[in-house]
Amino acid sequence: MTLDREASLEDNFNLQLIFTEQCNLRCRYCFEIDKGPRQMPLELAKRILERELTQEDDPSEYQVDLMGGDPFLFFDEVKELVEYFKLHTNKYNKKFYFVIGTNLTLLSPKIEQWLVENKHMVILATSLDGTREAHNHYRCDSYDTVIRNLPFYKQLYPDQGAKMTIGPDTISSVYDSIRHIESLGLPYVAANVVFEPVWGDIDNKKACLREFSHQLELLVEHYVHNSNLQVPNLLSLPIHKIVSSNDDDPRWCGSGTHMRAYDTDGRKLPCHRFSRFSTNKIYEGSKSIGPRVPTKCDQCMYVAACPSCRGYNWQVYGNPDSRTSYHCEFIKLQMLATAKLQYLLNKSLIDNLFSSGSPPEDVPGKTTLVTLQAANLIFNSLNEDCIIENCELG
Known part of the structure; x- marks a missing residue:
């Protein structure tokens, strides 16, 4: 069996197994609000x-x-779980591989050797x-x-990047932090602002938004001059969906469709964010979902390209389709930055379109043209100052 990470979503x-609620860290922004001693029994896993793996x-x-x-x-x-299924791969008509989420502080020579032996x-x-x-x-x-364990991580998983979470206390270092991660040799940065209402009062939120806008401007300039680098998702929102998506149910992930989780008790969930230790609520299928609560996102023209967490939506509103919007203005600033970056990276294409009225033969593809169409729409409908000055707390 070999890994095929190029497989399409379909x-x-x-499949997510919440193997344990225990952690050796207590990260200040962690959404897992009710950690306990619970662990998924090995036989249950x-x-x-x-x-x-035997479903058809x-x-x-x-x-x-x-x-x-x-x-x-x-x-x-x-180790026992992985090696049990490693020995029985021929029993199943499905390919599978394991991804272990770790804070990278617990590696030891024993664990590293095992990972080397099972890197396939x-x-x-x-x-x-x-x-x-x-x-x-x-x-x-x-x-x-x-950092001490990073060389092993990079050597064994050269295609893996790192997740970076942005809160109000670190928003002034976004540019330096992404540049730092790049300097460490990681190929990409999956960065995002938190979805929760952590931004303080309205004046503090405005200050955070102004600083975030400045950081995004620095990043745009950086990637214009370093087009060989992979652009982090802060500047690569799928803005083409604003003008091309016909999806009545825009999702940011496969929660409940191409994703399923099990908590430490074996309870089936749409994804790990529906777990009790993430929400302090018990999810029991459709009977746990209340009526859809209207939110300001319902009529938003940018919703198809806006990240949302269905588990957090359910935690706040009791319905995963009722979107939270505490992060709304940060995403709009990201959309402006994404549009600006696309414009600058494709300036020669745009100049050609203006001069000849048609795209050149070597145009990078339809998605690029649709993205530029979306960028034009964003430039004409979003204004940085208005986003900041008219921001809301919820």
Whole structure:
């Protein structure tokens, strides 16, 4: 069995096992608000995975996420689970591989050797919030340990980047933090502002938005002059969907469709964000979902390109389709920055269109033209000053 991470969404299913709620860190922005000593029994994990891999109607490839907390607190159990299914791959008509989410502080020579021996079916995913100061502020002074283990991570998983979370206390270092992560040799940065209402009063939120706008401007200039680098998702929102999407149910992920989770008790969830230790609520299927609550997002023209967390929506409103909007103005600033970057990166194409009235033969593709159409719409409908001055707390 080999990893095929190029499989389309229709062919790939994301199965999440909340292996443990325990963690050796207490990151200040962590959405897992009710951590406890609970751990998924090994035999339960085996039964769930066995059942999933023998289903006939789901996609042909499974990405099995082992999540926490940090699963490496229970390395022996992780090892036994992976090796059990490694020995029985021929039983299943589905391909599968494991992704272990870890804060990268618990690696040891024993764990590293096992990962090397199983790199054909196990990869790691981790977080790094940028500079030492930014990372340590939210992530329990763990920077030095993460950096010490980073060479192993990069060598074994050269295609893996890092997740970076942005809060009000680190928003002034976004540019420096992304540049720092790039300097460490990681190929990409999956950065986002938090969805929760952490921005303080209205004046403090406006100050955060002004600073965020400045940081995005610095990043746009950086990627215009370094077009060989992979652009982080802060500046690569799918703005083409604003003008091309016919989806009545715009989703940012596969929660409830191409994604399913099981908590430590074996309860089936649309994704891990519906777990009790993330929401302090018990999810019991459709009977746990209340009526859809109207929000300001319902009539927003940008909603198809706007990230939303269905689990957090359910936590706040009792319905995953009722979008929270605490992060609204930050996303609009990202849309402006994405549009500006696309305009600058494709300036020669735009000049050609204006001069000849038609695209050149080597145009990069229809998506590029639709993206530029969306960029033009954004330029004509969004204004940075208005976004900031008219911001709301909810």
